[in-house]
Amino acid sequence: MNKQDKNTTENESNADIKVPRRSVLEFLLSFSASAVVLSIIYPVVKYLIPPKSREPVTNFVKAAKVGDLKPNSGLIFRFGNEPGILIDTPQGELKAFTAVCTHLGCTVQYRSDLQHIWCACHNGHYDLNGINIAGPPPRPLEEYDVQVKGDEIFAQKRQ
Ligand code: FES
Secondary structure, three states: HHHHHHHHHHHHHHHHHHHHHHHHHHHHHHHHHHHHHHHHHHHHHHHOOOOOOOOOOOOOEEEEEOOOOOOOOEEEEEEEEEEEEEEEOOOOEEEEEEEEOOOOEEEEEEEOOOEEEOOOOOOEEEOOOOOOOOOOOOOOEEEEEEEEEOOOOEEEEEO
């Protein structure tokens, strides 16, 4: 084998080695680019499609104990992952509603001076049937059924 033949053989073997290196680099580059794109798209998709609530659907909860409320007063209780409001009316009747205002979702409260439900966020008013009577709320509050069992007061979603 002369010197020229040896160089030709070396060049051919170098060319053989370059092709796999290039492929590896292209693969790594495309893998990195894909990872960057996925790291941008994944949070956007997760934001747009939030996971379903893992909290079980609640239809019946203990709202208070008998004696926790005086006539003409209200009490906020937890109804699943939302607040509810239990009211002992001036006439001594127990009533329960969702405490989520139908305007923009603030928590309503009972105003003993007005003897009705009030939302402090934008001065929304509801009567003791949950009907929106003044201010911006567009709909009535959802009313719950109230049951007294022993010394406990329960609120139940209407079917
Ligand atoms: S959120 Fe209740 S009145 Fe606006």
